[in-house]
Amino acid sequence: MSSKADSRACAYCRKAPMVAAFKPFCSEGCRARDLNAWLSDRYVLPANANDDELSDTSPLDNGDEAG
Numbered sequence: 273m274s275s276k277a278d279s280r281a282c283a284y285c286r287k288a289p290m291v292a293a294f295k296p297f298c299s300e301g302c303r304a305r306d307l308n309a310w311l312s313d314r315y316v317l318p319a320n321a322n323d324d325e326l327s328d329t330s331p332l333d334n335g336d337e338a339g
Contacts, residue, residue, distance in 0.1 A: 283296040283297055
């Protein structure tokens with residue numbers, strides 16, 4: 273028995289039930305809005321405050337200049 277709509281809420285709007293064709297979203301619109309949010313940097317992954325990607329040294333550096 274296959275159901276077109278899932279009983280869980282849409283991952284974007286949290287209102288309508290998700291549809292198998294757009295899983296985990298309820299529609300193409302919610303899928304597109306979620307992608308736009310990622311591409312617009314509205315979602316941010318948490319980072320460790322000690323991480324500095326612009327640092328001159330690597331965590332693998334041990335202080336010697338051999339190389």
